[in-house]
Amino acid sequence: MTEPAVESDTRPWEELLKLARQGDESELSDYLASLPPTDQAFAFAHLDDEDAELIVNTLSVSHAAELLSRLSEAQAAGLVGTLSPQLAAAIVHELPSDEQADVLGELADDQVGAILDQLPEDEATDLREFIAYNDEVAGGLMNRELIRIPLNETIGGVIRIIESALERLTEGDVRYGYVVDDSDRLVGVLPMQNLLFSKRSTAVGDVMIREPMTVHDQTPLDDLIDVFDSYNFLGIPVVDADQKLVGVVLRQSVDYAAGQAAESDYLKSQGIVGGEELRTMPLWLRSRRRLSWLSVNILLNVGAASVVAFFQDTLQSVIALAVFLPIISDMSGCSGNQAVAVSMRELSLGLLRPTEVLRVWIQELGVGLINGAVLGLLVAIAALLYNGNGYLGLVVGTALFANTIVAVSIGGTVPLIVKRFGFDPAIASGPLLTTITDMCGFFLVLGIASQMIDKLTQ
Structure with missing residues (x-):
């Protein structure tokens, strides 16, 4: 299907509403995909809650999740807040773990509780732990989508683990597997390139990097910035007080958080207290x-x-x-x-x-x-x-x-x-x-x- 042309002087929110009222999910998702992320955010800034909800309800759950990923945290949370808990939970379920926490962290406690009640119990438990972290520590910035490898596994077993996790890991830049013992403590890191030069029968413990650098889940943003400035890492594993692996914090997440912190400081210095403000807020x-x-x-x-x-x-x-x-x-x-x-x-x-x-x-x-x-x-x-x-x-x-x-x-x-x-x-x-x-x-x-x-x- 040919994607509709987008003119710079159009009013994209009007086109979105027209397609949503027609109920054509395919046309609507194609039109959304043709808009740059900035135009998508611009369009939704001109919609009231009822119209925005209509558009999201018309989209498939996966396309709605893609839309949220392109909006700012405050804008995405405002959109989720207009949806029923059932639909909101279905969309949140499709988001990467760090984006789930970002969106839910902007909502009121009662809204978060209603959404979590609609999610699988294990996912809801993980999210509650994730949301509890401060936004500017490693635990609040980390990504939980990673390759977790048992210490007694072989290279062949690792390949099977990766194959089974391909769909879950498609959005990440996965270059390492993280090796854990029976107590889920991090004991090593396995570069993915090592899979190409090792026999399938080789034990993971023979080719992994032992005693890798880690950061604690309560490590503050300023210290994370220093670490990534000092080392050319794409990501660093995050461990809790018991040295158990809880996630990986990526350089791009730290860079983004640093920019957000600077913007927040500027807003505070101008008297905008309480975080990001959008004119679509109450x-x-x-x-x-x-x-x-x-x-x-x-x-x-x-x-x-x-x-x-x-x-x-x-x-x-x-x-x-x-x-x-x-x-x-x-x-x-x-x-x-x-x-x-x-x-x-x-x-x-x-x-x-x-x-x-x-x-x-x-x-x-x-x-x-x-x-x-x-x-x-x-x-x-x-x-x-x-x-x-x-x-x-x-x-x-x-x-x-x-x-x-x-x-x-x-x-x-x-x-x-x-x-x-x-x-x-x-x-x-x-x-x-x-x-x-x-x-x-x-x-x-x-x-x-x-x-x-x-x-x-x-």
């Missing part, structure tokens, strides 16, 4: 996630406003100061955010420890002195051109110079201090930086101006 959920940060931030900003209120007489006497207050605040905030970004990046790469506050402050101090001097001079010149009063330029220039030093000092060190006390620096650093730099900036401008009020009002 309105109250999206509002609550944003308000959790904004409501705290408004209280912090009252402190900055109180500084202005304290110096209101000075501000009324030299109204030109009001023009430069937002400039001082914004430029200092930008300088501080640059320092925050560098510290967050170095923390995520393991180049920095939370205890190195003094070293970071000294390094940022040099940057602050240079940048503060340049920025202070520029704003002083702008003030002179605007007002013609050199003392106004001196006030705002000195204030910006000093506040830039304050901003980079706070921006560079606050993430380390917050991290050391066990809080999330991505959430806390932004509000603290903004509030302190605003307060200091306003205080410096208005405080210095109060001491020079006679010169400024001439």
